[in-house]
Amino acid sequence: MSIKEDDGTVKPYTHAAAGWGALKFVALNLLKERVQGSNYRMLFGQNQPGGFDCPGCAWPDREHASTFEFCENGVKAVAAESTGKRVTPAFFAAHTVTELMDETDYELEQHGRLTDPMVYDAVADRYMPIAWEQAYALVARHLQALPSPDQAAFYTSGRASNEAAFLYQLFVRAYGTNNFPDCSNMCHEATSRGLPQTVGVGKGTVVLEDFEHADTLLIFGQNPATNHPRMLGELRECARRGATIVSINPLRERGLERFTSPQHPVEMLTMSSTPISSMFIQPRLSGDLALIKAMAKRTLELDEEAQAAGAPRVLDADFIGRHTSGFEAFAQDLRNESWGLLVAESGVPREQIEALTQVFVRGRRVICTWGMGLTQHKNSLLTVTMLSNLMMMRGQIGKQGAGLCPVRGHSNVQGNRTVGIEEQPSQAFLDRLQQVFHFDPPRHHGYDVVRTIEAMLAGEVKVFMGLGGNFASATPDTPRTWAGLRQCELTVHLATKLNRSHLVHGKEALLLPVLGRTEIDMQAGRAQGVTVEDSMSMVHISFGMNQPASPNLRSETAIVAGIAHATLGDAPIDWLGHAADYARIRDLIERVFDDFHDYNARVAKPGGFHLKVASREMEWSTASGKAQFLVHPIDRASPLQRARERHGEKLMTLMTTRSHDQYNTTVYGLDDRYRGVFGMRRVVFANADDIAMLGFADGDWVNLVSVWDDGIERRADRFRLVSYDIPRGCMAAYYPETNPLVPLSSYADGAGTPTSKSIPVLLEAA
DSSP, X not given: OOEEXXXXXXXXXXXXXXXXXXXXXXHHHHHHTTOOGGGGGGGGTTTSTTSOOOSSBOOXXXXXXXXXOOOHHHHHHHHHHTOSOEEOHHHXXXXXXXXXXXXXXXXXXXXXXXXXXXXEEXXXXXXXXXXXXXXXXXXXXXXXXXXXXXGEEEEEOTTSOHHHHHHHHHHXXXXXXXXXXXXXXXXXXXXXXXXXXHTSOSSOSOOGGGGGTOSEEEEESOOHHHXXXXXXXXXXXXXXXXXXXXXXXXXXXXXXXXXXXXXXXXXXXHTOOEEOOSEEEOOOTTXXXXXXXXXXXXXXXXXXXXXXXXXXXXXOHHHHHHHEEOHHHHHHHHHXXXXXXXXXXXXXXXXXXXXXXXXXXXXXXXXXXXXXXXXXXXXXXXXXXXXXXXXXXXXXXXXXXXXXXXXXXXXXXXXXHHTTOOSSOOHHHHHHHHHHHOSOOOOSOXXXXXXXXXXXXXXXOOEEEEESSOHHHHSSSHHHHHHHHHTSXXXXXXXXXXXXXXXXXXXXXXXXXBOOTXXXXXXXXXXXXXXXXXXXXXXXXXXXXXXXXXXXXXOHHHHHHHHHHHHHOSSSOOHHHHHTOHHHHHHHHHHHXXXXXXXXHHHTSTTOEEOOOGGGGTOOOSTTSSEEOOOOOOOSSOHHHHHHHHHGGGOEEXXXXXXXXXXXXXXXXXXXXXXXXXXXXXXXXXXXXXXXXXXXXXXXXXXXXXXXXXXXXXXXXEEEEEEOXXXXXXXXXXXXXXXXXXXXXXXXXXXXXXXXXXXXXXXXXX
């Protein structure tokens, strides 16, 4: 039964994911964005060797020569960039920053593309036009005036190309700091910090072709239908050839139930679909570590039972003996662990754990994939390494059709880290920079996202520069983040469209409009291509096809070079010369990173090339030279557990999530159709029994109040309760609306990722 309010509608969604619904919303988005007819051709070229690569997610392309290899969310990203709507100097003349702050994130997105560089005028409370060279000089003046380079922080979005990111990190290190907060700090940092401890490399061990050979896929903490829709095409093929697919996620997501592929006419014409997951496991929020450890414990028990019966072993003893260390200590810890504790902390009944483990041990070639459902908890690094432990028990790393598959978000978030966007650089990398560029880079670690915000609040960071992204909306503890940004002497943002971060500014502020990846990038009379690295370490090049939205746009690479030249001059690095031909930047990358040998030649081939991942080849870049089993106890006194002890069953655990009509902080529309929400965003999904226990009814309006022990009130008001299939004690709501509830001091141990998937909250009537 539908629940109707003025703000929107909630009604069940009974169709398969994708299908005609996806094509309908593709058409609606093209109309809404006023994409000109001549630009529709971009949809058929976005994955071709001669066209641009989709600027959306980091899922790899099956065929770069495909004519129709795109998804609904990819079209939304492309349409948003190719919109006919413009944000001109006249727009800023008509709107003060204070007026614009009253608009929603969706409304800000709908204004269109930025066209000219702008500088903030505090007296008029407006952005005013500024010439490019004057903008560069303003940044240089602020940077040169700082007593220490560490008083500046340089953020990077996952949209930045390898070329822009490499030049950016080179400029910042030549300037003298390693302060590189980036989007990795807020998503897969637990993966990047955890996997090197177990298998030696912070990347996945599979390539796309491995999905053709896998017989079992375990999907942890992920919603592919919204976040990586093209992944569903691979899962569809796996399901149709008989592979077992298990969804392990607190929310039962529609896309992992049934999927209609727009790429397959028979399914479209017959209104049929392909079932995807055959099993759904719903752990409580922050319960994945206990669940995976329980699977490991049961796997060990099955092996010991098999040995006692004289049956074939369940563990891969050969792999463990030849390729790993630390197994005996790990196994003893599993034997000593309490089943009662594992069941209670995971929130999964023991019989379901045993059934899930049976699926795992029957699999001869198993791929484990995961998203931010695993990485945004206090124990997320331990969870990722425990998953690695589990896979090593069965030798499921380093063979065809099996392995670890973290699925990154933005299109080049992995590539940015590869080419040097890293606040904790290795000494070997810094040595190579010194050797190639003849300057002494800073050796101390810099600030990540959380530490940058803390430093801004303390007055220790006075200049903030953002290479893309929406820092003010993506980060935790929203009021405190905004206060930190407003204390800066200068904030600088490189962007394609207006967003919240441009309105939460420092005492001085610059808004610098950039070319999108869909647009032709001409430098020194030649069209330039840019490269990215996807989630499976494939590097490929793409060229824009559309005319720029404005003649006054510049590429990210050109802007970075202009600021670097104004700040540091042209010795020992010829910034402007390198930016005139991106092939020169790729030559520099090759000189710093051996794995990029013959970069320009290899990337010129259709599909590009695969960067070596040593663990895929059973080479273990660890101190012992072997893959390492790690022992992890279950924390019995976490902040979440302490909050439960104080507040009892009224304490709920909240996860932030995105709707189907958004990508990261970019809100394309107000519908989340797979979850049955239309025309609104201030909703909170909760178990029907919890709604009743708390004294509310489905459809009531509530306020959310965060529970933390630092004396700061954190709240998000007026959210509509929506009954949903989620475990007792757990709730979900969209970000950035609920980011104010995430305490700045609540982050993953050893990774620093904000705990956006395990926020203790209380509800009160709105």
